[in-house]
Amino acid sequence: MTSEPAALDVPVDAAEPAPEPVRQRRWMVPAGRLLVLVAAAGGWEAMARLNILPAAFIGQPSVFLPLLVHQLLGGAILRAIADTLSATLAAFAVGGVLALATALVLTIAPPLRAVLEPYLDALNALPRVALVPLFIVWFGLGALSKIVSGISLMYFILLYNTLAGAHSVDPDHVRLARSLGLSGQRVFLRIVLPTAAPSIFAGLRLGLVYTLLGVVTAELIAGGRGLGSLISYYSNTFDANGVFAVLVVLVILADLLSGLMTRIERRLTRWKQ
Amino acid sequence: MTGREPDGDIVLIDVVHAFRQQAQSLRVLDGLSLTIGDGEFVSLVGPSGCGKTTVLDLMNGLVPLQRGTLLIGGRPPAAGRPDTARMFARDALLPWRTAYANIDFAIATRERDAARRDGIIRALLADVGLSGFEHAYPGQLSQGMRQRVALARTFSLESKHIFLDEPFGALDAQTKLVLQDQLLRLWERVRSTVVLVSHDLAEAVALSDRVIVMSARPGRIIADMRIDLPRPRSATRLQAMREFHELYAQLWSELERAVGPPS
Numbered sequence: 001m002t003s004e005p006a007a008l009d010v011p012v013d014a015a016e017p018a019p020e021p022v023r024q025r026r027w028m029v030p031a032g033r034l035l036v037l038v039a040a041a042g043g044w045e046a047m048a049r050l051n052i053l054p055a056a057f058i059g060q061p062s063v064f065l066p067l068l069v070h071q072l073l074g075g076a077i078l079r080a081i082a083d084t085l086s087a088t089l090a091a092f093a094v095g096g097v098l099a100l101a102t103a104l105v106l107t108i109a110p111p112l113r114a115v116l117e118p119y120l121d122a123l124n125a126l127p128r129v130a131l132v133p134l135f136i137v138w139f140g141l142g143a144l145s146k147i148v149s150g151i152s153l154m155y156f157i158l159l160y161n162t163l164a165g166a167h168s169v170d171p172d173h174v175r176l177a178r179s180l181g182l183s184g185q186r187v188f189l190r191i192v193l194p195t196a197a198p199s200i201f202a203g204l205r206l207g208l209v210y211t212l213l214g215v216v217t218a219e220l221i222a223g224g225r226g227l228g229s230l231i232s233y234y235s236n237t238f239d240a241n242g243v244f245a246v247l248v249v250l251v252i253l254a255d256l257l258s259g260l261m262t263r264i265e266r267r268l269t270r271w272k273q
Numbered sequence: 274m275t276g277r278e279p280d281g282d283i284v285l286i287d288v289v290h291a292f293r294q295q296a297q298s299l300r301v302l303d304g305l306s307l308t309i310g311d312g313e314f315v316s317l318v319g320p321s322g323c324g325k326t327t328v329l330d331l332m333n334g335l336v337p338l339q340r341g342t343l344l345i346g347g348r349p350p351a352a353g354r355p356d357t358a359r360m361f362a363r364d365a366l367l368p369w370r371t372a373y374a375n376i377d378f379a380i381a382t383r384e385r386d387a388a389r390r391d392g393i394i395r396a397l398l399a400d401v402g403l404s405g406f407e408h409a410y411p412g413q414l415s416q417g418m419r420q421r422v423a424l425a426r427t428f429s430l431e432s433k434h435i436f437l438d439e440p441f442g443a444l445d446a447q448t449k450l451v452l453q454d455q456l457l458r459l460w461e462r463v464r465s466t467v468v469l470v471s472h473d474l475a476e477a478v479a480l481s482d483r484v485i486v487m488s489a490r491p492g493r494i495i496a497d498m499r500i501d502l503p504r505p506r507s508a509t510r511l512q513a514m515r516e517f518h519e520l521y522a523q524l525w526s527e528l529e530r531a532v533g534p535p536s
Contacts, residue, residue, distance in 0.1 A: 172365040179333050180382045181353015190378070194369045271369045271410045 041065075059240035068245040077230065077249060084226035085253065087143050087215045091150025092208055098151070099158035099203075100193075107166050107192055108184040124156040129217055136222050146218035146226065150211040157210055161203025165196025198272075201265040208257045216250065227253075281344075282466045283309040283332065283434065288341035290327055301327050303491035305341070309483075312464040316477035318528065319487030325470040328492075329436045332468060333359050345434055355383050358432035362439040364423040366411040372398065372422045373407040380429040397425040401455050417448040421455065428459045435460075437469040441476065453479055453508035461505050474528065478520050479508040486527045496527040 041061040048055040055063075071077040106113040132149050139145040169192055177187045193200070219228025227246050234242030290302040301324035309315050317325045330336040331343055334352040343350055345357065358379075366375045376394045384390050398404055401421040411419050420441060427435060440456070441449045453476060460467060471477050477484045478500055486496035500520055502511065511517040 170365070172361050172363055173367060175335060176359070176361060176365045176379075178335055178352050179357070179359040180379055181355075182382065191367070194367065197369070269369070271371075271412065 055240075056238065057240060059244040061244075064241035064245040064248070067241055068248055071245060077227075077246070080225055080227045080230050080246075081249065081253070083143075083224070084212070084215055084219065084228065087146045087226065088150055088208070088212045088257075090143075091147045091211045091215060092154055094147070095151035095154030095211065096158055096204065096207065099155045100162060100200075102155075102159050103162040103166065104185065104188050106163065107188055120156070120159070124160070128152050128214060132218050132221050135218065141222050141224060143224075145222060146215045146224075146228075149218035150214040153210040153214040154207045157207040158200070158203040161199045161206075162196050165199030166192045169195045197269055198265075201261065201269070205258050205261040205265070208261055209254045212250070212254055212257065281308045282311040282313070282346060283307075283468065284342065284344045285328075286342040288328075288331065288338070288343055290324065290331065290336075290339050300491040303493050305492065305494065307485065307494060309466060309468065312466055313483065314460065314467045314469070314481045315483045315485060316469045316471055316481040317485050317487060318471055318474060318477050318524070319492060320489045320528075321472065322490050323487045324490065324492035325487060326438055329359070329438050329468065329470055332434070333357060333436055353382070355430075356433040357436065358427050358430040358434070359436045360423055360427040360438065360440045362442050364411070364416075364419040366419055366422055366426075368411050371408045371410055372403060372414070375411070375422055376426045376429050379426045383430055393429050393431075394425075397429050397459075398422075400459060401425045417444055417452065420444060420452055424452065424456060424459070428463070431463070433465050435465050435467045437467060439471055439473075440469075442471075442473070449473075449476070450509045450512070456480065457506055457508065474524050475521055476508075478502075478517060478524060479506065479511050484524060486524070495530065496524075498524060498527065 044058070045061050047053050048058055048060040068077075106116065128149065131152065132145070135145040135148045135152075139148055173191045173195070174187060177191050182190065215226065216228035216231070219226035220232045221228075223229045223232065227250055231243055231246045234240075234246065285305055285307045288302055288305040289300070292299045292301055301322075305324075305328065317328060319325055327336065331338055332345055332350050334350040334354065334357075338350070345354070348354075350357075366372075367378060370378060373394055376397065377390060380390050380393060384393070395404075395407070398407060401424055403418060403421055403425070406414065406418065406422075411422070414422070420443070424440065427437070437456075441452050444452065457480065469477065469480060474484075479502075481500050484496075484498045484500060485494055486498070487493065488495045498520070502514075502516060502520070
């Protein structure tokens with residue numbers, strides 16, 4: 001917010017795009033990344049083939065990648081993806097809204113925040129994995145228990161990020177808003193939220209990935225039809241290739257979700273560029 | 274105080290204010306009494322820490338009155354009163370809003386008619402020489418331009434009472450004069466009652482009808498000087514006038530008495 005030097009009195013739209021320093025070839029970074037991926041897969045494959053580590057333990061890219069493609073084409077795994085993804089998005093949305101609402105209340109009422117903070121810290125310190133069996137007891141084996149498991153991660157991540165971001169509010173902005181007669185709720189929506197936007201987005205991005213992990217953890221324990229259940233099925237049948245096929249799906253999914261958040265963030269914080 | 278009391282648009286009687294610092298109570302204002310006339314432009318000057326900004330905070334209703342009487346247009350102050358407007362030392366522009374949207378942020382609290390708002394915002398941006406910068410974000414503007422947006426925002430409220438808290442403190446001498454002239458032009462059109470806090474004596478003399486000199490903490494009024502320079506004024510042109518410099522020198526000696534001799 002303070003770092004960029006202010007332009008002199010020059011119309012902004014008249015400025016030409018700055019010439020890029022040392023022109024980097026566009027393909028170099030993706031090509032380099034691909035190279036690392038191919039080398040890793042090749043090394044992996046070699047270890048399995050040369051029996052440095054038994055293929056039954058570590059799987060084999062040449063087996064699980066075709067298996068993955070086969071599953072994707074066959075649609076078997078699509079069902080699991082849909083199941084996991086819908087629970088993740090539900091947990092993300094509900095946990096996110098609850099976190100922002102809590103942040104609103106705690107920012108408007110600092111005494112309440114002082115009272116509740118140690119308890120929130122304590123709740124956040126609970127290992128969520130250990131709670132999943134309880135969630136299953138409370139909410140059954142269906143979608144609800146895994147959504148709650150996702151919420152339990154999402155809520156705290158976004159709450160803490162929002163509160164941390166709210167801390168950097170410019171006191172002058174609050175004084176301006178008060179001198180204009182804005183209510184506490186308006187001050188939160190118009191001043192605090194935009195100020196905290198960068199750290200809220202960091203929280204959303206991190207929270208989305210952790211929500212996915214929370215949902216998958218619940219599926220691992222509860223079974224059902226999601227990706228986590230698939231992993232638990234494959235590992236129970238000692239099928240390392242099956243486990244890795246699902247893990248590849250999870251990694252790609254997490255990456256796509258995180259990339260989506262970054263794009264939304266760029267759109268909404270254009271004023272920083 | 275002045276002998277000739279105007280009708281009293283803003284009235285302070287025996288205002289006492291103290292801050293709690295650790296276990297101690299720190300008295301910043303000690304029985305401040307002051308009457309400001311309708312449409313008068315009054316500056317408060319004094320050493321830093323003399324409670325100038327506290328006076329504005331009290332008038333603005335941002336800080337509750339502890340003791341004494343304070344009336345703004347006959348009523349006690351309250352935050353968000355539509356007949357009051359405040360401008361801060363640093364521009365207090367919201368960096369995620371464009372110049373236009375920053376002004377709209379303020380004016381939308383008072384005016385519901387979007388078309389009327391649009392007219393006011395565009396006219397004011399033109400008045401401060403920022404036509405064409407409607408869509409610029411504060412980060413893309415120089416400090417002087419940002420203060421001009423803040424000035425436009427303050428006047429967009431069309432308030433009867435305007436409180437300016439060292440509005441040009443962060444600017445270089447040249448830019449300061451330009452902005453003072455813009456302020457004078459905007460004010461001379463509406464003639465609202467203005468209370469300006471400043472530690473720049475030249476600025477206080479150039480802009481005001483009256484300059485109030487406050488003592489070091491706890492703040493009391495030690496001089497109340499009338500500035501009878503003709504209006505409409507231009508801060509830039511005043512720089513060449515002898516009367517301006519005489520008043521400035523006179524004010525300096527008053528302030529020196531307030532702060533004490535240089536050690």
